Amino acid sequence: MKISILVNEGPYQHQASDSAYQFCVAAIDSGHEVSRVFFYHDGVNNGTNLTTPPQDDRHIQKRWSALAESNGVDLVLCVAACQRRGIVDEGERDRNKKDAINVADGFRISGLGQLIEAGIESDRLVTFGD
Numbered sequence: 001m002k003i004s005i006l007v008n009e010g011p012y013q014h015q016a017s018d019s020a021y022q023f024c025v026a027a028i029d030s031g032h033e034v035s036r037v038f039f040y041h042d043g044v045n046n047g048t049n050l051t052t053p054p055q056d057d058r059h060i061q062k063r064w065s066a067l068a069e070s071n072g073v074d075l076v077l078c079v080a081a082c083q084r085r086g087i088v089d090e091g092e093r094d095r096n097k098k099d100a101i102n103v104a105d106g107f108r109i110s111g112l113g114q115l116i117e118a119g120i121e122s123d124r125l126v127t128f129g130d
Helices: 016-029 041-047 060-071 079-085 090-096 113-121
Strands: 002-007 033-039 074-078 107-110 124-128
Touching: 002 016, 002 041, 002 113, 016 033, 016 041, 016 060, 016 124, 033 041, 033 113, 041 060, 041 074, 041 079, 060 074, 060 107, 074 079, 074 113, 079 090, 079 107
Parallel strands: 002 033, 002 124, 033 074, 074 107
Antiparallel strands: none
16 A cells, blocks of 8 residues: 655654654555655654754654655655745755755655645555644
């Protein structure tokens, strides 16, 4: 089964990101394909490389980056939500004349069309968070 995921909450304010990650791992381990995870609203905060949790806490951004690298999962951050929250890749840096990039490895910024495409091309679109 081909599955896509929608994450609407940030990494440390709600259980949605942890639950979505664990769901992805379990789905992949069960032989399913997780093709895309789309991060929307505060969920885009999962994709910043500026997150630095305490040493005894889980590092959610690094978990997502490792999942993308090891399983080819497409991690997409909503462009409008990123702009509102100061999350910037090279394209957005140049377009908006910013001086930094803070998108973590394995993540990319794109539009809502990527969410629509994921919903159309997948057997299931599973949502985590409000």
